[in-house]
Amino acid sequence: MAQINTVDGLAQLSFLIQGALERRAAEHDVSLIQTRLLGVLRDRRPTMQELAKLLGLDKSSVTGLIDRAERRGLVTRVPSPTDRRSSLVDLTDRARELIVAVSAGFEADVTAMVGRLPEQDRTDLTDLIGRLLTAHAAAHGVDLFDTTG
Amino acid sequence: MAQINTVDGLAQLSFLIQGALERRAAEHDVSLIQTRLLGVLRDRRPTMQELAKLLGLDKSSVTGLIDRAERRGLVTRVPSPTDRRSSLVDLTDRARELIVAVSAGFEADVTAMVGRLPEQDRTDLTDLIGRLLTAHAAAHGVDLFDTTG
DNA sequence: CTATCTTAGTTTGTGTCACGTACTAACCGA
DNA sequence: TCGGTTAGTACGTGACACAAACTAAGATAG
Numbered sequence: 001m002a003q004i005n006t007v008d009g010l011a012q013l014s015f016l017i018q019g020a021l022e023r024r025a026a027e028h029d030v031s032l033i034q035t036r037l038l039g040v041l042r043d044r045r046p047t048m049q050e051l052a053k054l055l056g057l058d059k060s061s062v063t064g065l066i067d068r069a070e071r072r073g074l075v076t077r078v079p080s081p082t083d084r085r086s087s088l089v090d091l092t093d094r095a096r097e098l099i100v101a102v103s104a105g106f107e108a109d110v111t112a113m114v115g116r117l118p119e120q121d122r123t124d125l126t127d128l129i130g131r132l133l134t135a136h137a138a139a140h141g142v143d144l145f146d147t148t149g
Numbered sequence: 150m151a152q153i154n155t156v157d158g159l160a161q162l163s164f165l166i167q168g169a170l171e172r173r174a175a176e177h178d179v180s181l182i183q184t185r186l187l188g189v190l191r192d193r194r195p196t197m198q199e200l201a202k203l204l205g206l207d208k209s210s211v212t213g214l215i216d217r218a219e220r221r222g223l224v225t226r227v228p229s230p231t232d233r234r235s236s237l238v239d240l241t242d243r244a245r246e247l248i249v250a251v252s253a254g255f256e257a258d259v260t261a262m263v264g265r266l267p268e269q270d271r272t273d274l275t276d277l278i279g280r281l282l283t284a285h286a287a288a289h290g291v292d293l294f295d296t297t298g
Numbered sequence: 299c300t301a302t303c304t305t306a307g308t309t310t311g312t313g314t315c316a317c318g319t320a321c322t323a324a325c326c327g328a
Numbered sequence: 329t330c331g332g333t334t335a336g337t338a339c340g341t342g343a344c345a346c347a348a349a350c351t352a353a354g355a356t357a358g
Contacts, residue, residue, distance in 0.1 A: 017163035
């Protein structure tokens with residue numbers, strides 16, 4: 001097999017990862033975007049507007065997304081104490097349990113995947129991805145993954 | 150920032166990559182799944198059934214996907230010469246041009262992203278991803294990305 | 299050869315997801 | 329308090345995915 005280039009490699013890898021995540025989420029009857037929503041909310045309690053930016057969606061899309069998540073008991077809309085127009089989106093306990101369950105399955109997939117590589121390669125890969133994400137976060141303002149909530 | 154683990158890193162990276170691909174595809178008014186379809190068809194001419202397996206979709210989903218792609222002049226249904234029930238899905242020239250255009254944009258994104266890393270890291274990353282994909286393909290039967298079409 | 303079984307694909311109905319536009323309510327600055 | 333902005337929702341549309349029911353054609357058993 002010819003050595004693959006960075007562009008195709010990253011594209012293929014991303015489909016692989018997303019596929020695993022989607023399957024694991026589906027085991028618990030949640031979609032990929034709902035799972036992503038929960039992941040973003042794990043350490044934040046944003047307004048609808050902030051959520052739209054974090055997810056890269058239109059605000060009207062977020063309304064529907066949160067409607068469906070709320071109907072399923074995964075999030076709640078909390079009125080903002082400082083702005084009566086605004087609501088804060090908060091995870092329910094049920095959602096936190098769901099995150100743990102989906103994460104466990106997904107972690108097993110990733111472990112199996114990278115487990116085929118030798119130990120040194122694994123740590124190298126994790127390290128490189130960490131550096132890539134850090135560099136990207138530094139170059140852009142928004143960071144989907146910080147823990148400063 | 151605390152060093153991220155492999156599982157979260159891969160998840161975040163995959164969202165980053167898919168986001169870039171989706172935006173580049175949207176510039177040419179195609180969706181992510183349509184783009185993925187075209188990528189899969191680049192070096193194949195599968196039946197609807199085979200396509201369903203390659204994309205991990207239900208056969209009825211593929212009917213709709215191909216309907217829309219055909220309506221946009223991206224693919225054609227060619228009757229199978231050996232089985233009158235079956236059709237082969239083929240790319241149009243217009244689709245091949247589209248692939249080139251979307252790829253160019255996406256490649257620019259990836260280049261910009263990994264361009265923030267030192268040269269050695271870049272080659273290491275590409276190499277590691279290649280090894281990961283190769284190992285995964287070896288462990289599973291199907292390989293979405295071979296060129297044996 | 300035909301009755302039956304299986305396979306390829308479509309149709310139909312349902313739900314999710316995303317968007318743009320139009321709207322309401324609330325905030326804010328002059 | 330008036331006019332402009334901002335937060336969020338409502339509505340209509342289209343893409344996407346699924347399951348179940350269906351048609352047509354291939355395959356197989358007798």
